[in-house]
Amino acid sequence: MASKEATVYIVDCGSTMSERSHGRKQTNLDFALEYVWDRITATVATGRKTAMVGVVGLRTDGTRNDLEGEEDYAHITVFQDISQMLMSQVRKLRNDLVLSSTEGGDAISAIIVAIQMIAKECKKLKYERKIVLVTDARGPMQTDDLGDIITKLKEDDIQLVVIGVDFDDAEYGFKEESKDATKAENEAGLKQLCNDCGGAFGTLVQAVDELGIPRVKSTKPVPSYKGFLTLGNPELYESAMAIDIERYPKVMAATTPSASKYVVRSDMGDATQSNMTMNGEDGQNGSYDGLAAVKNAMTYQVEDTNAPGGKRDVDRDELSKGYEYGRTAVHIAESDRNVTTYETTPGLDVIGFVDKNQYERYLDMSRSNLIIAQRNNEKASMALSSFIHALYELDSYGVARLVPKENKEPRTILLAPIIEPDFECLYDIELPFAEDMRSYKFPPLDRVVTVSGKEIEVHRNLPNDDLQDAISDYVDSMDLSTFGKDDEGASTEYMPMDETYAPMLHRIHQVIKHRAVFADAEPPPPYEILTRYSHTPDELVRKAQPALDRVLEAANIKRVPHKARGRRGRKEAPKPLSELDIGALLAQDPKRKHKRIDPKNAIAEFRQLIIQAEEDSAVRDACTQLKNIVFEWIRHSVGNSGYGRALEAIRVLREEMVDLETPAIYNEIMQELRTKLLAGDLGEGRGEMRYHVVTKKLGLIKASDLPGGATDDEVSKWRAAG
Structure with missing residues (x-):
């Protein structure tokens, strides 16, 4: 069970927090809130009712706390009592934590208010108590008598964390020059307070910089199997x-985290403020900010000629399960379902051993698990340790049959011994059965086998010694195991496992937390540590370039030129081997200025016009003529008999426009075709023609395929039925 937590954040909202120090574009308050929002939203994301948060404003214009009658507690406002933080409170706090117009307000008094809040809520119960103070320490502060506060913090086991705006931190390497005398005195007092009560003291610059380092969630170990590891049958043999x-x-x-679907509520007048957590739990009335959760309803139908529409609804209780056997469904009633159950009992039984060197790593089928002796059982620990050492000394693995629960399918697992100075265990991983294996045959990579069975070891497709040496040097030059540098400058691993984070997981968390606070703002860019290992280090690329050049030279690699596309304008006609231009003989009179395309030979004459066209206007005129002919074919088609000729003409038109790199002409014609088909201008019931165009992939030319083409939205709209 997760422990209970109570954390109070004290945020300094004084007028001095409006400054923009050290060249920052944001105010000191906004800079401080980066840390506060990250910590609060991380707590909200857990969705735990036992993780409670309180928020206190320091140096606020107003005063609201349990000790407000005393002068020392003026300008201290409790914005959020200690309770589970929900999305509604997060949005409210965003409006509360704003700059004030006062410099009054004592940070020490605010700590006392936070201590009282924790004592009132937690009493003597077991809680993890924490107070986080974020301030620039430029307001008045009573640091003379802190003994009672230190004693109370220790008695109640409250951890005090002070994070200051531009506080000095020698370990982090930050020091503010020309510091105000009041701030320096207050900073020293707060640091001494943290040292005396065993708290933490740091600078806000470090705290914000460390926000980019994902916090790995620690999970409570949950056993997947508890029982006996057996070798032999203990029920029959004492040995x-x-x-x-x-x-x-x-x-x-x-x-x-998974997303949930919501719709706008229809009863917005009665809708109440939601209490929905960030992990997707429904709040009051299953709504959130005027949204209602989508609920799925499933109905089952069977064919019934007597029912309206030919189908009849049936209840789920009336359904029975059927198993496919060939193309037939085999029905097995619920009362007979036990015949399909393979009866097993829980257990982990060693069935044999295999030499470590004979095991192939590609046989691993699942995630790995670890096996330890039963806790607080010295006899089991000694026995398992002996078994582990026996496997280790013999360079062997164990093979075992695992059934985690009753009537669960049995699995075969591999047991590998692990011995470390202070830890011993067995790692296990699932092994395949015969049905899981897939045997594929591929030609060998180190030799060429001819049709007659002769093996050739020197061939143009085989690497020679120079190429193999060059590749070996290139692989060595790209080695990341020693490319990194530690704090002392010595070589170390570049990307250790504990510093390599899942980019998608933490990026989604980052965006969710930001959108929870700033609903309308664009999310920030990904943290640098998430993209650091997504590309090769520039220094390593430069270091490995000579080795790569040697590989290119040894492999005799040559750049292949890009496939030439058609030129915009006149196309050069292919020259026949006989040097007799048949097209010119069959073409229309070249002296005629306006050449008409004969519908009986439309496609061939259209190609001739495109080849002979010297101006864009001639290309557009030829396309317009073919367009009108296609429209007539569709309009006078008997059924769909004329669709084939129309589709072939459209295909030729598309090819020619792609070769000429003029997609706009083709797209205009296709937009006009769609409009006329949907409007019925080419005859009633001609909408099927658009379906044929889509299935033949003759729609709009996309911009991703050719510059000047249609956007993805235009293509999707053209394909839509309406």
Whole structure:
């Protein structure tokens, strides 16, 4: 069970927080709120009722706290009592945590108010208590008598965290020059307070910089199997081995948060403010900010000639399960379902051993788990340790049959021994059955086998010694295992596992947390650490360039020129081998200025006009003529008998316009065709023609295929039925 938490954030809203220090474009308050919003939204995202948050404003224009009758507690406002933080409170706090017009307000008094809030809510119960103060320490502060406060913090086990705007931090390497005397004195007092009560003290610059480092969620281990690891049958033989063990996941895929579907509520007049957490739980009335959760309803129908529409609704209870056997459904009633159950009992039984060197790593089928002895069981620990050492000394793996729960399918797993100075365990991973194996045959990579069976070891498709040496040097030059640098400048691993984070997972969390606070703002760019390992380091590329050049030279690699596209304008006609231009003989009179396309030979004459066209106007005129002919074919088609000729003409038109790199002409014609088909201008019932155009992939030419083409939205709209 997760522990209970109570955290109070004290945010300095004084007028001095309006400054923009050290060249920052945002005010000091906005800079401080980056840290506060990140911590609050991270708590909201957990959705835990036991993770409670309180927010106190320091140096506010107003005063609202339980001690407001005393002068020392003026300009301190409790914006949020300690409770579970929900989205509605997050949006409210955004309007509350704004700059004030006063410099009055004591930070020490604000800490006392936070201590009282925690004592009132938590009483003597077991809580993780924390107070986080974010301030620039430029307001009046009573630091003379802090002994009672330090004693109370220690008695109630409250952790105090002070994060200051531009506070000095020698370890982080930040120091503010020309610091105000009041700020320097207050900063020293707060640092001494943290040292005396065992708290934490730091600068806001470091806290904000570290926001870009994802916080890996620590999970509570949940066993997937508890029972005996057996070798032999303990029920029949006294010499059989039976060890109490527990099995836990070692590696699991981290999943991203899932989205939920909502619709605008119809009863907005009665809608109440939602209490929905960031992890997707429904709030009051299943709504959130005027949205209602979408609920799925499923109905089942069977064919019935007597029912309206030929189908009849049936209840789910009336349905039965059928199993496919060839093309036939085999019905098995619920009362007979036990015949399909393979009866098993829980257990982990060793069925044999395999030499470590004979096991192929590609046989791994699942995520890995670890097996340890039952906790607080010294006899089991000693027995399992002996088994682990026996496997380790013999360079062997164990093969076992695992059934985690009753009547669950049995699995075959591999047991690998792991021995570390302070830890011993067995790693296990699932092995395939015969039905899981797929055997594929590929030609060898190190030799060429001819049709007659002769093996050739020197061939143009085989690497020679120079190429192999060059590739080996290139691989060595791209080595990341020693490319990184530690704090002392020594070589170390470039991307250690504990610093390599899942970009998609943490990017989605980053966007969700930002959108929760700033609903209408664009999300910030991804953190640098998420994109750091998405590309090769520039320094490593430069270092490996000589080795790569040697590979290119040894492999005799030559750049292949891009496939030449058609030129805009007149196309050059292909020259026949006989040097007799048949097209010129069959073409129309070249002296005629306006050449008409004969519908009986439309496609051939259209190609001739495109070849002979010297101006854009001639190309457009030829396309217009073919367009009118296509429209007539569709209009006078008997049924769909004329659609074939029309589709072929459209295909030729598209090819010619792509070769000439003039997609606009083709797209204009297709837009006109769609409009006329939907309006019925080419005859009633001709909408089927648009369907044939879509299925033949003769729609608009996209901009991604050719510059000047249609956008994705225009293409989707053209394909739409209405």
